[in-house]
Amino acid sequence: MSRKILPRVILNVVIIGFMFIWFLPTLGLLITSFRPAEEVSSTGWWTVFNSPLKFTQFTTENYREVLKKGGMSTAFKNSFIIAIGGTLIPVAVAAFAAFGLSRLHFKGRGLIYGIIISLLVVPLQMTFIPILKIYNTLNLSGTFAGLWLAHTGYGLPFAVFMLHNFFQSLPDDLFEAAYIDGASIWTVFYRLALPLSVPALASLVIFQFLWVWNDLLVALIYLGGFKDVAPLTMRLSSLVGSYGQNWHLLTSAAFISMVVPLIIFFSLQRYFVRGILAGSVKG
Amino acid sequence: MKKGLFALALMVLVVLTFGSTVMAEGKLTVMGVWGGQELDAFMKVVESFEKASGIDVQFEGTRDLPTLLTTRLEAGNPPDVVALTGLGMMKDLAKSGNLVDLTGVLDMETLKEDYNQTWIDLATYKDGMYGLYISADIKSLVWYNPKEFAAKGYEVPSTWEELETLTDKMVANGDTPWSIGLESGAASGWPGTDWIEDIMLRTAGPEVYDQWVNHDISWTDERVRRAFEIFGKIARDPKLVWGGPTAVLATNFGDAANPLFAEPAQAYMHRQASFITSFIKENNPGVVAGEDFDFFPFPSIEEEFGTPVLGAADMISMMNDTPEARAFMNYLATPGAQMIWVGELGKIGINKRINPNVYPDDITRKMAKALQNASVFRFDGSDSMPAAVGSGAFWQGVLDYVGGQDLDSVLEYIEDIADESYTTGKATD
Numbered sequence: 001m002s003r004k005i006l007p008r009v010i011l012n013v014v015i016i017g018f019m020f021i022w023f024l025p026t027l028g029l030l031i032t033s034f035r036p037a038e039e040v041s042s043t044g045w046w047t048v049f050n051s052p053l054k055f056t057q058f059t060t061e062n063y064r065e066v067l068k069k070g071g072m073s074t075a076f077k078n079s080f081i082i083a084i085g086g087t088l089i090p091v092a093v094a095a096f097a098a099f100g101l102s103r104l105h106f107k108g109r110g111l112i113y114g115i116i117i118s119l120l121v122v123p124l125q126m127t128f129i130p131i132l133k134i135y136n137t138l139n140l141s142g143t144f145a146g147l148w149l150a151h152t153g154y155g156l157p158f159a160v161f162m163l164h165n166f167f168q169s170l171p172d173d174l175f176e177a178a179y180i181d182g183a184s185i186w187t188v189f190y191r192l193a194l195p196l197s198v199p200a201l202a203s204l205v206i207f208q209f210l211w212v213w214n215d216l217l218v219a220l221i222y223l224g225g226f227k228d229v230a231p232l233t234m235r236l237s238s239l240v241g242s243y244g245q246n247w248h249l250l251t252s253a254a255f256i257s258m259v260v261p262l263i264i265f266f267s268l269q270r271y272f273v274r275g276i277l278a279g280s281v282k283g
Numbered sequence: 284m285k286k287g288l289f290a291l292a293l294m295v296l297v298v299l300t301f302g303s304t305v306m307a308e309g310k311l312t313v314m315g316v317w318g319g320q321e322l323d324a325f326m327k328v329v330e331s332f333e334k335a336s337g338i339d340v341q342f343e344g345t346r347d348l349p350t351l352l353t354t355r356l357e358a359g360n361p362p363d364v365v366a367l368t369g370l371g372m373m374k375d376l377a378k379s380g381n382l383v384d385l386t387g388v389l390d391m392e393t394l395k396e397d398y399n400q401t402w403i404d405l406a407t408y409k410d411g412m413y414g415l416y417i418s419a420d421i422k423s424l425v426w427y428n429p430k431e432f433a434a435k436g437y438e439v440p441s442t443w444e445e446l447e448t449l450t451d452k453m454v455a456n457g458d459t460p461w462s463i464g465l466e467s468g469a470a471s472g473w474p475g476t477d478w479i480e481d482i483m484l485r486t487a488g489p490e491v492y493d494q495w496v497n498h499d500i501s502w503t504d505e506r507v508r509r510a511f512e513i514f515g516k517i518a519r520d521p522k523l524v525w526g527g528p529t530a531v532l533a534t535n536f537g538d539a540a541n542p543l544f545a546e547p548a549q550a551y552m553h554r555q556a557s558f559i560t561s562f563i564k565e566n567n568p569g570v571v572a573g574e575d576f577d578f579f580p581f582p583s584i585e586e587e588f589g590t591p592v593l594g595a596a597d598m599i600s601m602m603n604d605t606p607e608a609r610a611f612m613n614y615l616a617t618p619g620a621q622m623i624w625v626g627e628l629g630k631i632g633i634n635k636r637i638n639p640n641v642y643p644d645d646i647t648r649k650m651a652k653a654l655q656n657a658s659v660f661r662f663d664g665s666d667s668m669p670a671a672v673g674s675g676a677f678w679q680g681v682l683d684y685v686g687g688q689d690l691d692s693v694l695e696y697i698e699d700i701a702d703e704s705y706t707t708g709k710a711t712d
Contacts, residue, residue: 037565037566038565038566038567038568041535041537041538041541041565041566042538042541042566128354128358129354129357129358132354132355132357132358132359132360133357133358133359135358136358136359136360141358141360220345220351221351221354224312224343225314225342225343225344225345226312226341226342226343227341227342228341234344237318237344237345237346238317238318238319238322238344239318239319240318240319240346241317241318241319241320241321246319246320246565247537
């Protein structure tokens with residue numbers, strides 16, 4: 001018995017140790033976000049543990065200052081518009097595409113799939129100028145629709161890849177049975193493939209949502225940093241002066257922008273672990 | 284349920300595609316690096332313009348202006364007006380024909396009355412003027428705590444000998460004269476380049492300084508080496524700088540003035556640009572400009588070159604020749620617009636008609652006077668060098684040198700990068 005307990009204890013200690021190391025920077029950020037600006041610049045955040053119960057050393061001033069800055073609610077709204085569109089469209093398109101590529105038998109599907117997958121390695125920075133040129137002629141630059149299309153394009157290769165492998169892993173018999181029972185392709189997709197792939201879809205939604213929510217560069221290029229359309233990330237980056245003044249505000253701003261991804265993650269996390277394994281084991 | 288979501292997404296897409304409007308008439312886009320207070324101040328400047336003209340000004344801020352601007356330019360939708368970050372960038376854009384010549388936009392006669400010729404010359408490329416300076420920051424300043432100086436009987440030096448005598452006296456008293464901080468994230472090292480530029484101006488003179496910036500003389504030149512050595516003598520000596528080279532490398536530039544205000548004082552002098560006052564006030568609540576902190580000009584080293592001023596300036600350029608952009612540029616050239624900007628930020632006005640009363644305190648008025656009286660003004664050299672040198676190898680070289688690397692290898696390293704990066708300059712071949 002004791003032979004089995006010892007490795008377990010070691011394993012747990014190692015895991016807890018790693019968790020602590022991962023968690024430490026976030027903890028530091030959290031504590032810093034509650035400290036007054038002048039103390040942030042003079043002492044490290046760990047010094048609060050000298051007298052952890054002295055609540056006067058903490059302040060909510062940073063949070064209040066960030067929230068009272070004009071345009072925060074617009075920025076939140078913009079971030080939501082961008083992230084919802086930028087998540088649903090690619091996931092929906094990818095679901096159709098992946099189903100077609102994995103479950104329908106037509107000529108050249110291997111080639112199409114190969115091309116889509118090879119797009120994974122194209123750095124998105126390379127695409128900025130040509131796409132922006134097209135957007136300018138189509139009057140799409142500076143619009144949410146343009147940004148959604150961009151995020152759809154950037155997100156699709158990975159989304160198709162992940163869902164394709166997942167659909168492949170579903171047993172063939174299931175689909176054959178459905179067809180024999182007279183189901184149309186649409187019914188099979190809608191009634192069979194989609195409900196079965198909820199874990200995969202959920203983790204894809206998390207991935208894509210986090211990427212779009214945290215994105216600054218793509219929004220800056222296609223949407224522009226204008227107040228009316230700027231997402232939260234852009235708003236937060238403009239809190240800091242060009243010499244880095246006010247950086248203490250970034251700590252609280254980071255936590256404010258983290259709230260939404262955390263909610264998404266925790267509400268979908270029961271699918272997440274199952275989803276990560278999606279498509280890894282066939283049959 | 285999934286069907287509902289698709290339908291919803293599709294609907295939103297359609298509404299936003301056709302519902303959103305693209306740049307309408309009477310609009311003006313401005314791009315700049317400003318954030319925080321600077322952005323608030325600029326929006327105040329914009330506000331009175333919008334009220335008077337009815338033109339809607341949209342400001343787009345990014346810390347990475349060169350990248351965004353290049354992308355937009357290539358794609359064909361540059362901003363109407365841009366606040367460029369460096370003289371080199373202005374020249375590049377003017378050369379490629381992307382900037383509008385302001386001599387045909389602004390009332391040049393009034394401008395010549397309002398501005399010193401220096402500022403017009405600085406914005407001139409070939410025959411055109413491609414930038415309008417709205418304010419300046421001066422960098423050749425040494426900050427000190429007058430109360431501490433008085434308590435210890437230290438006196439403000441005006442020459443390098445006096446400065447050396449003063450630092451000797453401080454060391455003899457067991458005090459640390461200087462505080463330096465070079466850390467600035469990815470831009471670490473720049474405060475050191477300001478030191479070296481200031482010393483170059485004072486030991487070699489403005490002409491050699493220009494040659495150095497243009498790479499007409501090599502980085503391994505004796506005069507460049509001497510500037511590094513003078514800086515190194517201070518920054519590498521634990522007796523002369525608070526915390527020694529380790530603290531110099533690890534301290535953020537914004538926090539580097541704090542030792543002056545510690546109880547008891549940990550250091551007595553700090554060389555930094557005028558904008559450091561906002562950091563001093565933020566990090567040390569309660570300190571009063573003029574009473575708890577003040578500045579003296581970075582002392583002259585070689586008598587023949589006097590006390591030149593090193594600085595930076597905010598420059599606005601015009602990229603699209605639209606009536607709105609013309610109106611905005613003409614508005615920015617007025618002392619009224621500039622007074623809002625400098626008054627909010629404590630920057631130094633360049634327009635001669637700016638009323639000194641707009642400055643927030645006596646220190647700023649003193650700086651404005653110092654700028655107006657300066658016989659020689661030079662831009663921060665590292666801003667004017669190619670990026671690979673001015674915001675790359677030079678920063679890195681300063682860090683390596685303070686970190687203890689031998690000066691020859693540091694200068695050879697910068698020279699190697701300079702050779703690759705400059706396309707002109709005598710030392711390039």
